[in-house]
Amino acid sequence: MRRIDLLKSTPFRLAIIFATLFIMSFVVAGFITFQLLKRELADHLDQTIQDTYAILTASYGEGDASELSETVTSHVLSSSGLGRVFLLSSKDGQRLAGNIETADVPSGWSTVEGTRLGLANDEPYRVYSGQVDKQPLVVGMSFRENEEFLRIVFISFAWASVMVLILAAAGGVFLASRVQKRLETVASTMRKIGSGKLDVRIPLVGNGDDIDRLSDQVNQALGRVSSLVEGMRQVSTDIAHDLKTPLNRLSLTISQAIDKAGQGSSIVADLKRAQDESHHINATFDALLRIAQIEAGSRRSRFSEVDLRECLETILEVYADVADDRKQQLQLSLEPNVAFVMTGDRELLIQLFANLIENSIRHSPEGAKIWINATHSDATINVSVADNGPGIPVEERSKVFQRLYRLDKSRTTPGTGLGLSLVKAILDLHHSGIELEDNAPGLRVKLSFPVVSPYNRPDLAATTARAKPSFMSNPPAENTGQ
Numbered sequence: 001m002r003r004i005d006l007l008k009s010t011p012f013r014l015a016i017i018f019a020t021l022f023i024m025s026f027v028v029a030g031f032i033t034f035q036l037l038k039r040e041l042a043d044h045l046d047q048t049i050q051d052t053y054a055i056l057t058a059s060y061g062e063g064d065a066s067e068l069s070e071t072v073t074s075h076v077l078s079s080s081g082l083g084r085v086f087l088l089s090s091k092d093g094q095r096l097a098g099n100i101e102t103a104d105v106p107s108g109w110s111t112v113e114g115t116r117l118g119l120a121n122d123e124p125y126r127v128y129s130g131q132v133d134k135q136p137l138v139v140g141m142s143f144r145e146n147e148e149f150l151r152i153v154f155i156s157f158a159w160a161s162v163m164v165l166i167l168a169a170a171g172g173v174f175l176a177s178r179v180q181k182r183l184e185t186v187a188s189t190m191r192k193i194g195s196g197k198l199d200v201r202i203p204l205v206g207n208g209d210d211i212d213r214l215s216d217q218v219n220q221a222l223g224r225v226s227s228l229v230e231g232m233r234q235v236s237t238d239i240a241h242d243l244k245t246p247l248n249r250l251s252l253t254i255s256q257a258i259d260k261a262g263q264g265s266s267i268v269a270d271l272k273r274a275q276d277e278s279h280h281i282n283a284t285f286d287a288l289l290r291i292a293q294i295e296a297g298s299r300r301s302r303f304s305e306v307d308l309r310e311c312l313e314t315i316l317e318v319y320a321d322v323a324d325d326r327k328q329q330l331q332l333s334l335e336p337n338v339a340f341v342m343t344g345d346r347e348l349l350i351q352l353f354a355n356l357i358e359n360s361i362r363h364s365p366e367g368a369k370i371w372i373n374a375t376h377s378d379a380t381i382n383v384s385v386a387d388n389g390p391g392i393p394v395e396e397r398s399k400v401f402q403r404l405y406r407l408d409k410s411r412t413t414p415g416t417g418l419g420l421s422l423v424k425a426i427l428d429l430h431h432s433g434i435e436l437e438d439n440a441p442g443l444r445v446k447l448s449f450p451v452v453s454p455y456n457r458p459d460l461a462a463t464t465a466r467a468k469p470s471f472m473s474n475p476p477a478e479n480t481g482q
Helices: 003-008 010-058 065-078 144-194 210-263 268-295 298-302 308-325 346-363 419-429
Strands: 084-089 095-098 108-113 124-132 135-142 304-307 329-334 341-344 369-376 380-387 433-438 443-450
Touching: 010 065, 010 124, 010 135, 010 144, 065 084, 065 095, 065 135, 084 124, 144 210, 210 268, 268 298, 268 419, 304 308, 304 346, 308 329, 308 346, 308 369, 308 380, 341 346, 341 443, 346 369, 346 380, 346 419, 419 433
Parallel strands: 329 369
Antiparallel strands: 084 095, 084 135, 108 124, 124 135, 304 341, 369 380, 380 443, 433 443
């Protein structure tokens, strides 16, 4: 990684920031520890001096100054080179014992320079001055040991700080290099996608960290984008293929009408055929536009609480007569005393069921049966639409959801091939699933809708408005895939 890239790396900057904060915390904690240790050593020094003073005074027998003097002399000999000072003076100020000649100190505790104790150096001393039977006794210790110990602690802390700083910087470079390498992989993948390679994906490390999770989300988004782009390509191809024939027929019909008009013949039949062709072309574009709007998610703003029981009963009411006219049976079976409540767009859901029922009616022969069943579970509402018609071959079931895809390759039967595409778009909008199964004979379409607020309300279906669906004035685009 280049140095300039490293300096611009967010992980490296974060590592440096955290390292700086850690060093600052380390320094503050070290300063507090140093001060506490310094106070503790000072208290320990005072306690040592006080204990020594107490030992000396305890050796004094009543009226026996010689024993005290010998004890002081013994301490002087045993403390040689340890920076301790002792002075025992007589009542008239004469030196009796000790390792200093004079002690210009007040009574009690004091901190003085060595020169005030008659020493040649100006090293500070902590001393305690008192009297034993009116005989001045001075006991003191140098700060040398404390200062040496504190110096060692300070140097150790300084080296520790340097090591922590070096390790933090090295760790920051290492972590930044790893993260930057992974981010560069993401950037490289996005550049490839930008150049048109929509099949590439960001490789995952597999450790489940935030970058892996982000990469997985990006991969999913790329998958959806790739599918949409591929769908648009397919739609463009299908539109060019599927609309070429009706446009040619329309052009030919108009040409024939012009020729007949020039010959004075009636052109009413030709105009009627031209009108039918234009309606078919408009219906195709309207269905494509409707699917595009649904896939864009704009209809989510119209979501509200919908009872599928009411929707299915409305479908039964509308299509029962249509099935009778074709000598078919349309039956609805609903789990009793349950309101099949979900959140969605009521108009689109009715459109969905209408497309499925129209497919079954249109592609099933006379005497066929069509069943609509709905059951309720804790997590989903399951609806199935089944018939005993010809069904859909297994190898074709994954293709019938493609726009303009039709089993009738010759396009001799009416239809646009967009009905099931519209069904799939509506289901995706509602985060619902669909499966096509063999009904032996016929086809079974299984739908699963997520439950938002399940509850038992037998009266809901009875009290819900039974308005006619708006699609009846503009019939849904049919699919001839079945």
